[in-house]
Amino acid sequence: MSHDTKHRLVYMANQISKAFAHDQEDKAVEEISNHLKKFWEKRMLAQIFEHLDAGGEGLDPLAKKAVAALQRSAQPA
Numbered sequence: 001m002s003h004d005t006k007h008r009l010v011y012m013a014n015q016i017s018k019a020f021a022h023d024q025e026d027k028a029v030e031e032i033s034n035h036l037k038k039f040w041e042k043r044m045l046a047q048i049f050e051h052l053d054a055g056g057e058g059l060d061p062l063a064k065k066a067v068a069a070l071q072r073s074a075q076p077a
Contacts, residue, residue, distance in 0.1 A: 001047050009048050010058040017063035025062070032066035033073070045070070 016035050020028040036045065049071045051057075056064045 001050060005047060006051055007058070009044060009051065010063075013048060013063040013067060014058075014060045017060050017066065021062060025065075028062050029066045029069055032062060033070040036066065036070055045074070049074075 013032075013036070016032050017028070020031045020035075022028075023031060036048075040048075048067055052059070052064065052067050052071060056067070059067065
């Protein structure tokens with residue numbers, strides 16, 4: 001993944017996170033995860049999961065928790 005793509009995805013995830021930051025943390029994480037699942041393409045999700053696996057640099061704490069929660073739910077049982 002290019003640096004520009006990674007930077008753009010992190011920026012977008014953080015913007016979504018800011019939109020839900022007024023909620024309690026658990027609810028915010030759930031809403032952010034739901035938004036990502038609903039509106040992001042599978043390719044984008046795969047790239048943000050890859051970024052998270054590499055440490056998630058630049059993701060704000062709520063965005064990082066939401067991406068991690070979505071990644072866990074996307075893995076087969």
